[in-house]
Amino acid sequence: MISDQTRTNADGQTAAATATHPELMPISQPGAMTEMDHFVFECFGYLIIPDVLSEEECDEALEAAKRVHGSRPAEKFLQIGKGFEHEPVLERLIDHPAVLPKVRALLGDRFVLQAAWCTVLPANAGAVGWHQDGSGAYDFKQLGYPVPLLQLRASYSLTDQSEENMGNMIMIPGSHRSPVPLPKEVRKEAYASPIQHIVRAKRGSVLLFHNGVWHSPMPSHLDYDRYNMHYIYSPPWLRRSDRDATDPEFLQQTTPRLRALMGDYDRPDVPFAGGFPPIPFDDV
Numbered sequence: 001m002i003s004d005q006t007r008t009n010a011d012g013q014t015a016a017a018t019a020t021h022p023e024l025m026p027i028s029q030p031g032a033m034t035e036m037d038h039f040v041f042e043c044f045g046y047l048i049i050p051d052v053l054s055e056e057e058c059d060e061a062l063e064a065a066k067r068v069h070g071s072r073p074a075e076k077f078l079q080i081g082k083g084f085e086h087e088p089v090l091e092r093l094i095d096h097p098a099v100l101p102k103v104r105a106l107l108g109d110r111f112v113l114q115a116a117w118c119t120v121l122p123a124n125a126g127a128v129g130w131h132q133d134g135s136g137a138y139d140f141k142q143l144g145y146p147v148p149l150l151q152l153r154a155s156y157s158l159t160d161q162s163e164e165n166m167g168n169m170i171m172i173p174g175s176h177r178s179p180v181p182l183p184k185e186v187r188k189e190a191y192a193s194p195i196q197h198i199v200r201a202k203r204g205s206v207l208l209f210h211n212g213v214w215h216s217p218m219p220s221h222l223d224y225d226r227y228n229m230h231y232i233y234s235p236p237w238l239r240r241s242d243r244d245a246t247d248p249e250f251l252q253q254t255t256p257r258l259r260a261l262m263g264d265y266d267r268p269d270v271p272f273a274g275g276f277p278p279i280p281f282d283d284v
Contacts, residue, residue: 024197026173028208030098033105041106045176046209052098053156053204057089062158064089065118065227074122074225077217081242083118085250090116094231094258099154099206103233106152110276112263114151114234115242121167121226126219130187132176133211133232140211146177147212151232155207158227162202167226168218169199169207176212190218236263236271256280 028037028047041047053061068083068090084091093099094113103111121127133151134140140147161168172182172193186192198218199207209215220226232241246262254262260279263271270276 028102031101033102037102038105041208041210044171044173045213046171046173046207047102048199048201049098049102049206049208050202051204052096052206055203058158058203060089061093061156061229062227065120065158065229068118069120074120077119077121077125077127079117079119079230081115081117082246084116085247090118090229091250091254091258093156093229094261095255099208099231102208103152103154104281106149107233107235109279109281110236111152111233111261111279112236112238112240113231113261114238114240114263115230115232117230117232117242119228119230121217121220123223123225124221125167125226128188128190128216128219130170130182130192130214130216132214145179147210149210149212150238151211151234153207153209153211154231154233155209156229156231157201157203157205157207158229159222159224160203161226162200164198164200165219165221167220167222168201169228170216170218171197171199171209172214173197175214176210182214187216190216192216236276 026040026044026047028034028040028049030049030052037047064083064087068080068087069078084094094116132140132147133153134147140150143150155169160166170190170192172195174195175182182192193214201207240263246264251259251262251264257280260277265271265277267273267275
């Protein structure tokens with residue numbers, strides 16, 4: 001996941017970038033959000049967290065994702081929500097210790113799981129569609145400049161995307177701060193911008209990104225389907241997009257922390273009028 005760019009040292013000598021000198025890669029380590037992580041996130045709009053899941057954990061999550069999609073080959077790009085309600089492997093990723101501390105650092109102590117989407121891109125698919133996350137009914141850009149952070153997405157790579165044309169995510173760094181939209185005429189092109197970044201992520205990596213970053217899936221030349229699992233965290237007053245309410249049976253059997261993160265309250269005004277129940281983080 002390191003750039004193959006070269007650099008010139010003070011003596012005018014050119015050297016290839018190595019793993020000890022990553023270039024233009026917003027790499028973070030699992031766990032706590034460092035000051036540098038926060039700075040890079042504000043600059044780029046996203047972080048790449050490698051090695052969050054082991055190969056065995058990836059296998060388990062991939063099998064769960066396939067079950068969510070009916071265990072049959074995909075015919076088109078498709079996303080299905082709230083798979084965590086009946087797949088314990090996907091449930092455990094909601095508050096994964098490699099990712100949740102960074103979510104908390106960016107959103108504070110009051111947020112919910114606004115949605116959880118299991119996505120599949122078919123083998124040999126050419127789907128490209130540049131967009132920003134948000135609401136088609138009311139564009140987040142109307143709320144202020146720069147676009148506020150209202151949907152923080154953690155995307156788990158369940159299949160390998162370490163080379164181009166594997167259904168990778170493509171990002172435009174810093175575009176969450178641009179008042180000018182990506183031109184419409186390039187939004188169906190894989191190579192839409194000279195500053196775009198093709199995220200080459202190994203299985204088990206997590207891409208954590210701001211809703212305002214322009215992004216798209218890259219075409220896939222794979223002979224098998226590409227799977228990602230997305231968890232979207234938001235302020236508690238934002239309407240959930242994968243469910244009207246969480247399955248009561250799931251709420252009864254899950255952990256207190258996940259129950260709090262579901263955002264199912266006794267009264268609809270809880271996120272607005274006070275009395276918001278604290279989320280039981282490990283350090284509170």
